[in-house]
Amino acid sequence: MSSSTTHPLTEAWLRDLELLLHGIDPGERAEVLAGVREHLDGSLPPGASDDDVRRVLTDLGSPQSVADEAWAGRAIPRPGASIRSTWLGIAASCVNGLGIALVTLWSWSLAAPFEIIALGTLLVIPWGIAVVLSMLAPGWTTRQRVTSALLFPATTVGYAAVGEVAVRIFGPSRLNLIPMVVVLGVAVWVLVGLVRAVTRVAR
Structure with missing residues (x-):
């Protein structure tokens, strides 16, 4: 069985998050992504259904909301700003x-x-x-x-x-x-x- 973070829905969600975190220090970006992957692996068993994945991603929030938390309090502007x-x-x-x-x-x-x-x-x-x-x-x-x-x-x-x-x-x-x-x-x-x-x- 594959890991929950290799599910097509979670892969797409993580790709969106990684793009939104562009501009943050690479080490900090990797830390945020690793934390999200750990959360997903802990919340979803391998081989989880699409409905299960959607439910966990909904509880986690959108990639934008997670990126907002990562950017919060930083003097560095986001991409496009x-x-x-x-x-x-x-x-x-x-x-x-x-x-x-x-x-x-x-x-x-x-x-x-x-x-x-x-x-x-x-x-x-x-x-x-x-x-x-x-x-x-x-x-x-x-x-x-x-x-x-x-x-x-x-x-x-x-x-x-x-x-x-x-x-x-x-x-x-x-x-x-x-x-x-x-x-x-x-x-x-x-x-x-x-x-x-x-x-x-x-x-």
Whole structure:
């Protein structure tokens, strides 16, 4: 008698599952498939009838539902989602980059922290767009989405805070630009990391 996993119905079910798992680490994919085969072998005796196989496969769920569980919580997008994950993340990063560039120009030409924050609020609509794009980008983890959403306002507040501290310490001086450069460097470093993350998982 043949194994239950060699039954034509289970073979077709397993082939569909394997295709849906394409993109997951090969070792993890093999582990998922092995677990499903073990379950089928334990639930079906060799030579099981078509009705028995259909009943067990129905209880197990569709290949799509099993694949959904395997993909759950992963930053790597499923096949067919790479283009979407790339352009959403890139678009969010571009909007963030534009906002950071504008607030940087304003911050370096203004002395009052409250003026920096006030002018930063003028970009609330682009920031809202960046938040929506960030939350929809499937190529990022939840932490990366939140980081992208908060990057622009955090940079604005950072400029205002370090500007205030620098003025109190150095007074009117070119040295005040040093902490501003540090804030810009951190913002750019985070932004580049987000872009690299979304392009890496889309490959």
